[in-house]
Amino acid sequence: MLAELLGGVALSYSVWSIFALQQNYRRATSMGIPLIWLPVDPLNVPFQVIEPHLFRLLDLIPFQLPPFIYHLRRGWYFGDKADTHLKHGPVWALVTPRDIHVHLSDAEAIHSVFSRRGDFIRPQKMYKLLEVYGPCISTADATNWPRHRKILAAPFNEAAMGYVWSETLSQTKQLVAAWTSSSPAGIASVAKDTRTLSLNVLAAVGFRRSFSFRTSDQTEAEKESGMLSYRDALQLVLDNAILLMLVPYRHLVHSWLPISLRKIGRAVADFRDHMAQMLEAETKSLNLGEKGSGSLMTSFIRALDVQSKETNSTSVQGLSVDEIFGNTFVINFAGHDTTANTLAFSTLLLAAYPEVQEWIAEEVQEVVAGIPGDEWNYAELYPRLPRCRAVLFETLRLYPPIMALPKWTNDQPQSLRVGDREIIIPPHTSVQPNIIAVQTHPQYWPEPRVWKPSRWITAPTGAAEKEEMYVPPRDTFIPWSDGPQNCLGVKFSQVEFVAVLVRLLLQHRLVVIKQRSSETDAETTARVWQVANECDAQMLLRMKDPDRVKLKLRRVE
Numbered sequence: 180m181l182a183e184l185l186g187g188v189a190l191s192y193s194v195w196s197i198f199a200l201q202q203n204y205r206r207a208t209s210m211g212i213p214l215i216w217l218p219v220d221p222l223n224v225p226f227q228v229i230e231p232h233l234f235r236l237l238d239l240i241p242f243q244l245p246p247f248i249y250h251l252r253r254g255w256y257f258g259d260k261a262d263t264h265l266k267h268g269p270v271w272a273l274v275t276p277r278d279i280h281v282h283l284s285d286a287e288a289i290h291s292v293f294s295r296r297g298d299f300i301r302p303q304k305m306y307k308l309l310e311v312y313g314p315c316i317s318t319a320d321a322t323n324w325p326r327h328r329k330i331l332a333a334p335f336n337e338a339a340m341g342y343v344w345s346e347t348l349s350q351t352k353q354l355v356a357a358w359t360s361s362s363p364a365g366i367a368s369v370a371k372d373t374r375t376l377s378l379n380v381l382a383a384v385g386f387r388r389s390f391s392f393r394t395s396d397q398t399e400a401e402k403e404s405g406m407l408s409y410r411d412a413l414q415l416v417l418d419n420a421i422l423l424m425l426v427p428y429r430h431l432v433h434s435w436l437p438i439s440l441r442k443i444g445r446a447v448a449d450f451r452d453h454m455a456q457m458l459e460a461e462t463k464s465l466n467l468g469e470k471g472s473g474s475l476m477t478s479f480i481r482a483l484d485v486q487s488k489e490t491n492s493t494s495v496q497g498l499s500v501d502e503i504f505g506n507t508f509v510i511n512f513a514g515h516d517t518t519a520n521t522l523a524f525s526t527l528l529l530a531a532y533p534e535v536q537e538w539i540a541e542e543v544q545e546v547v548a549g550i551p552g553d554e555w556n557y558a559e560l561y562p563r564l565p566r567c568r569a570v571l572f573e574t575l576r577l578y579p580p581i582m583a584l585p586k587w588t589n590d591q592p593q594s595l596r597v598g599d600r601e602i603i604i605p606p607h608t609s610v611q612p613n614i615i616a617v618q619t620h621p622q623y624w625p626e627p628r629v630w631k632p633s634r635w636i637t638a639p640t641g642a643a644e645k646e647e648m649y650v651p652p653r654d655t656f657i658p659w660s661d662g663p664q665n666c667l668g669v670k671f672s673q674v675e676f677v678a679v680l681v682r683l684l685l686q687h688r689l690v691v692i693k694q695r696s697s698e699t700d701a702e703t704t705a706r707v708w709q710v711a712n713e714c715d716a717q718m719l720l721r722m723k724d725p726d727r728v729k730l731k732l733r734r735v736e
């Protein structure tokens with residue numbers, strides 16, 4: 180009986196799929212671009228659940244599978260780079276029973292999509308899952324997004340960047356101390372340590388919660404007033420973000436649940452309590468006419484104030500308490516693993532290429548020469564470190580945390596110029612600027628697959644200080660997106676990254692621990708390269724197993 184029922188469901192689903200696929204294919208044909216059909220949509224949730232298991236089986240099949248299988252694998256963008264665009268051109272589409280997904284690698288067409296916010300909209304329904312604590316900038320509709328953006332952007336100013344700089348230097352100093360005293364087997368986990376560093380910087384800068392650095396082997400949870408500390412609660416929340424996006428946290432506190440799930444539920448509740456306490460303390464301080472802590476929270480509460488003062492106004496101007504909580508979470512979510520993963524990729528690559536470390540150290544030594552560490556001034560030093568920024572840019576070019584951005588046409592057909600053609604994209608169609616493709620396209624980048632930070636420095640003069648950053652053609656480098664809805668943390672992540680490199684490489688070098696004494700330098704480099712390029716994409720691009728490479732930090736005189 181059950182088998183018959185399941186068979187019936189499968190048959191109905193197949194019939195519907197064939198019918199819907201045919202309809203979408205007909206709609207897509209009107210664009211006159213190359214089309215690749217898929218039997219199931221990559222965004223189909225049940226498919227997403229079975230996808231990793233399915234591919235574990237498919238990978239065992241010894242003969243060639245039909246070509247469409249390739250685009251069903253999650254994170255296919257990373258291995259593909261610009262290959263599908265080189266085969267089919269700057270615009271092509273995947274057609275599925277559910278939708279049409281247009282992919283773009285033409286920089287000018289991408290620019291047009293980013294600039295026309297009302298024509299190519301952010302699919303806010305897809306982002307709804309981010310509302311763990313409340314509505315936020317990423318889920319706001321077209322009317323509300325400018326209000327969120329204005330309030331959130333205000334505190335990302337130069338004063339805050341100075342704080343990012345000094346806090347990162349202090350965190351990295353502690354990281355260097357921990358790494359130089361690691362066991363002969365090497366640093367336990369570079370990737371976990373860069374996550375800790377990134378979280379500590381966010382907590383301090385965003386929310387004035389300062390924590391000392393601790394390595395991945397120091398696992399004991401800290402308590403604050405009987406709750407998990409701000410950092411531990413947030414870490415657990417972010418580590419389990421995908422689960423929390425699927426299961427509301429109020430369902431994770433029941434006593435009959437396994438302790439591991441209840442712990443997550445507790446952490447979410449504790450983090451909410453921390454936010455409520457911060458809100459109360461900041462409100463009190465502002466009501467007393469004080470300046471507040473100067474954190475993001477201070478800024479948000481000022482916005483809350485605007486709203487309550489304007490009760491006669493019909494239009495909402497500030498943020499509600501739920502929106503403050505929602506945005507606090509989303510800033511942590513958006514700023515944590517993006518930066519941490521980029522630091523992890525760069526650390527491994529720098530270790531694999533000692534000559535790049537020397538190149539960076541040369542710049543750092545020239546710039547900070549004779550200035551004591553506690554007087555390294557952000558405004559003076561940061562602009563004079565283009566080589567450090569070059570390492571960040573080159574890493575993001577090859578390893579962008581978000582590989583393609585989902586945009587959607589509104590309820591009207593949209594015309595888009597791609598090269599010398601004008602195409603008409605049907606309403607409600609997914610249009611994806613293919614970030615990794617445009618950043619690795621040989622039309623824009625020579626030796627596109629080579630990690631070469633020096634490509635970002637123009638007219639090297641030999642004197643590191645006189646060098647300038649290369650500015651690539653518009654929208655050929657877009658890891659932070661572009662246009663009005665670009666990343667709010669662009670400068671934040673750049674300042675943090677540069678400060679890490681300055682502190683790390685001024686007097687130390689990263690060294691890969693050889694697997695055997697006969698391993699040559701070329702073999703070591705190839706091994707690290709392989710680990711850095713075995714990636715998966717859960718929500719963001721990340722290395723599958725970075726700890727397979729063991730590093731140590733050596734002091735140089």
Ligand code: HEM
Pocket residue numbers: 301316317328331509510513514515517518521575579580581584585658659660663664665666667668669671672
């Ligand atoms: C290397 C580091 C980073 C990368 C590559 C990155 C990338 C991106 C991208 C591609 C978007 C656009 C997403 C979309 O349109 O769907 C975005 C948005 C955003 N990012 Fe970042 N990000 C980074 C670091 C940060 C940091 C450090 C923060 C905050 C401290 C941050 C906060 C945000 C916020 C709030 C948005 C939403 C902006 C809006 O909707 O108006 N990001 N980021």
